[in-house]
Amino acid sequence: MIEFQNVTYAHEKGSGVNNLSLTIEDGEFSFLIGPTGSGKTTLMRLMYFDLLPDAGRVKVNGFSSKSITKRKIPIARKSIGMVFQDYKLLDDRNLFENVALPLHVLGHSAREIPERVEEALELVGLEGKDHHFSNELSGGEQQRACLARAIIKEPDILLADEPTGNLDPVASFELVRLLETIHETGTTILMASHNYNLIKGRGRPIYELKDGILRGR
């Protein structure tokens, strides 16, 4: 469960989130919508403890921003998968190595990893491309690779920050469908977007953020 209680965070250059309260239940698939600079990324970063609130409390999977230490942050992130608008794939490693990275972090055995990577790549439709480097993949493929890297560790929560920001409409639509497939396994998903047309009519909760304030659900 993700819980925000009167959370405020202000960046040095302004914007952020202001007195925000929000609860996302386990297994929920919800969207976060708002214009650029509305605080979507700040909200996501607070969820994976990349930022700690100036006021209020963030609670994710039992980890609280009030009590979390630097050492515990990596542990908290082990159950959170992240997908970024700019992919954040490592360009000096091939697709297999990129996707396998979280499993190495979690200490999985070397024998188990190839099979798990193959499964993840198959799920996102990138089978057979495991030796490709990120510059040999299209934008859509890179985003799916990023998704494979996020889901390979079977996270409880998947946070997708503007994952369709650099994709064409078809690739964007496919990605959302892929997220829905992943959600069927019980993963809690929160996807941030500023493209209302992409997320409307899906029967999912939509949180609207404007100027750091949650406008409604």
Next chain:
Amino acid sequence: MDKFFYLITEGMKNVWRHKMTAFTAIISLFISLFIVGLLATAGDNTHKVLQYLRSKYKIEVFFKQDVSNEESVGLIHQLKKIKGVRTATIIEKEDAVRIFKDQFGEDIMDILGYNPLPVSAVVNLSRTSRDLIRVEPIIKKIRSIGQVEDVRYQGNLIKKIERNYSRVIDRFPYLAGIVIILAVLIIYNTVKLSVYSRKELIRSLQMIGASRMFIKLPFIIEGVFIGLISSLLVYPALLGSVKAINYIFTNFTSWSIRLSFNPVVWIWLFSLVVVITLLGSYRAASNFLK
């Protein structure tokens, strides 16, 4: 165990993945280690050079005219007993005539009709002492022998050589210290730049949930690996330099000095680089992760 093995291989793979950065780091490290190694080898050979120069020190002792060849044997024993004297060789009256003829091309017996040259001795000083040789007390003791008429020696030259050796020995630790500090700074900054150039990788690893040690270990392994490559390259370079210097001495100078390369110098450099790269990469990665 798999995780640890993965991190070790990642550290080594990183050297290949970032060939240019690794190449620059290896070259900078190599140059620093080479300078330190040369300095250490020079220090190690300083005494050998001094011994060579000391072997050239010569004291000529001329005895009084009435000292016979037989009497001079006893005097030679007295000379040898003086502290700092290594050898003393008699030059009998007849030998002196021959030497005169060799040097001037004329027989003094033909010119004067008698041999005016006294019995003399050539004294060589002990050259192995690590301490400064003070020639004046030795000369004083030689002069105190009643039968000695005159003593000739290269006083100023000996003083200069001994003084300069003393200067080098006194300043060497400071010079070596400065070079080592510079080498440490170069190594540390090289590793630091290498870590900073991969901030994207570090950020991605943090996002995935990698612990600080998981992020740091490949950098440490990579740093040490680069250090090991550099130190392995330094060995033949130092050995080659010593051989080249010896070749120059043998073929282009009249100096009969053979410098040697002590493998202990390399072992010392090897250990130094392991410690520095280990601490340097650990510190650089830790600073970045603060």
